[in-house]
Amino acid sequence: MEFALDQALKSYSGGLGFLAGSHMKSVYALRQNLIGIGMLWKYGYYDQGRRRDNSMEPQFHEKIYHFLTDTGINFQIPILGKQVWVRAYYLAPEVFSTAPMFFLTTDVDGNDEQTRAVSYSLYDSDVTMKVAQCMVLGIGGAKLLDELKYQPDIYHFNEAHAISAAFYLYQKYKKLPELKKRMVFTTHTPEEAGNEKHDINFLENLGFFSGLKMDVVRKITGIKDNIFNHSLAALRLSKKANGVSKLHGEVSRQMWKSYPGICEITHITNAQNNTYWVDETLEKARIKKDSKAISARKKELKSILFKTVADQCGKIFDPNVLTIVWARRFAAYKRPDILTWDVARFEKLLKNKDLPIQIIWAGKPYPKDEGAINTFNHLFYLSHYFDNMAVLTGYELALSKLLKDGSDVWLNTPVVTREASGTSGMTAAMNASINLSTYDGWICEFAKDGENSFIVPVAEGDDINKTDCDNFFDLIENKVLPTYYKNQKEWDRITLNSMNDVNEPFNSDRMAREYYEKLY
Incomplete structure (x- = not known):
């Protein structure tokens, strides 16, 4: 959902973005075969201003980036019962010394005000909008790769924000083992309560499962009640997962061990890019x-x-x-x-x-x-x-x-x-x-x-x-x-x-x- 690549590109809120940005810079330095997909937030996270009495005021200013290239790629995904247009912008590696990056937006002609607003602000406070954002990142990200005719060996989900992509990909690969061998997952949240959950019917009505029948969704995720836990689904649909420090790996294994069907959880300790x-x-x-x-x-x-x-x-x-x-x-x-x-x-x-x-x-x-x-x-x-x-x-x-x-x-x-x-x-x-x-x-x-x-x-x-x-x-x-x-x-x-x-x-x-x- 966020990458902190440079001061000039306001596509992050904090540490999670700093981390992802450092990762993309090291990918560039090591010439690894990897691309990043994120969201193009029209108003960024927010600008931290002050009111007249100097109390803090979140301000939302439109961001315009001339260093991003319009790929000309436009496609639709179903959200909120509507066909929503998504456009992809490209950040070339040489601009900020990063992996090749793609950023998705719904702020395009053909969308109404509600669907344009999906990509306005990082981590929208409205639950429906927040899930819609995750769907653009997940389903939109997976569909972008199809539009590019690019077939990755591995889809790496950084946090469970993009888990909706798994259901889009399941329709493509048809079998759970074929999906699992392509999916890996990083969890950043050391508390069970901090992992996002929603009513499964609410998600289905939004189009979260890409038209998969509910019995199939339940079968592949192992979710029997009506509470869809995004991280738990990611742990069951991935071949491997990781926590982000040694201690967090231990905490995560302890936290999830009572849930059947989850993948192995290792740890890869977070780090930051020395060069930057x-x-x-x-x-x-x-x-x-x-x-x-x-x-x-x-x-x-x-x-x-x-x-x-x-x-x-x-x-x-x-x-x-x-x-x-x-x-x-x-x-x-x-x-x-x-x-x-x-x-x-x-x-x-x-x-x-x-x-x-x-x-x-x-x-x-x-x-x-x-x-x-x-x-x-x-x-x-x-x-x-x-x-x-x-x-x-x-x-x-x-x-x-x-x-x-x-x-x-x-x-x-x-x-x-x-x-x-x-x-x-x-x-x-x-x-x-x-x-x-x-x-x-x-x-x-x-x-x-x-x-x-x-x-x-x-x-x-x-x-x-x-x-x-x-x-x-x-x-x-x-x-x-x-x-x-x-x-x-x-x-x-x-x-x-x-x-x-x-x-x-x-x-x-x-x-x-x-x-x-x-x-x-």
Whole structure:
């Protein structure tokens, strides 16, 4: 549903898109035989603006891309009882150094306003529209390949969004074993409740099953009641599936093991594209083990980031002061505001003149998630009380890069087991920012506390939120700040270890190879 390929192409919301974008860039670098199919969102995800009182406002502006080529391919698929026109646009590999990419849209002549709107906004809040979007991606994606007369060996479904394609393909191949040997599936969701479910009759009425009779749909998916679980169907129709970190693979196998007929679930740990994300000067210094050069470059990069802070917030930050950044999708389980839960301790931390600190927040909530938007606004209003606290809008690829480059510490605060992988800390570590994190997702495969990162112990007891909050403050006050200001040699050692340890295992070239070897 989303690919973050370049700042200029607004076809993503967050981490899932960053990941897919890195994958497509590594495909290009490794010259793998693979193409990507996504959606051309007329309004992107949304533009993160502010109202007159500076509260966050989702804005929807039309996006026009002259670097996409109209393939001239137009075809129809049945959705909502209508024949809906779909057009395909092509992104050539040389534009952004990616795999060949196709993007589908319903915003074409011949469609009425309702069906044109299917490809307007990524993750539409209306359930019917969201399913229609998945049908354009799934059925439309499979039909596009037929229109191109291109026959892939493998269809890789990244999340279950495109599972409707399986029923289109079943009509083509007629037999379940023929379908299964061509389908693989990546799950990103570590909670059973987070996997999309709909009433099977609702889906049939939309045209989700491409005209397959309901007894056939039930037979091949093993779904006996009226609840169609998209991920479960994908696990039963694929030859193999994967979670996106070692821990997530284990969680997924545990989560689905009671369901009969599912395929094997392995794991391929998420990664990010070094070539795109890494600052060249920092990388040269890493290779030479030149900590002085790393430290000098970090101050330059901080100064560049702080121009954005001054522009958006009217605050002058100091490149010599330890800077912590929390930046990713705003969601409740990620606990963006955890440090503000202890008001007295937070105020004491930000007003400490002996060991000064600067903290920056950024990230996009889902535009209809009032709770997450309120958290974002609360942090912004709180920032008025502190010259050394900033909350930035417009968290997309370009700002993300500035924040990774300009942070000393990357703060990662999810409730343990809730983060399937998380990837923002990878690109921060590539750019000499040390991870300060709970022990979850990819961090479990990377982190060595005190060696390449600062890790809070896994919280136990009745109030894990309070425990985690206290532990984060303890680490910042007693370890992070004293090391940064009083033991430069130790800080340099941890930074260099972090850069070296993230470099190869969490480069998406490794991930792209593993998809070929372990999944395809």
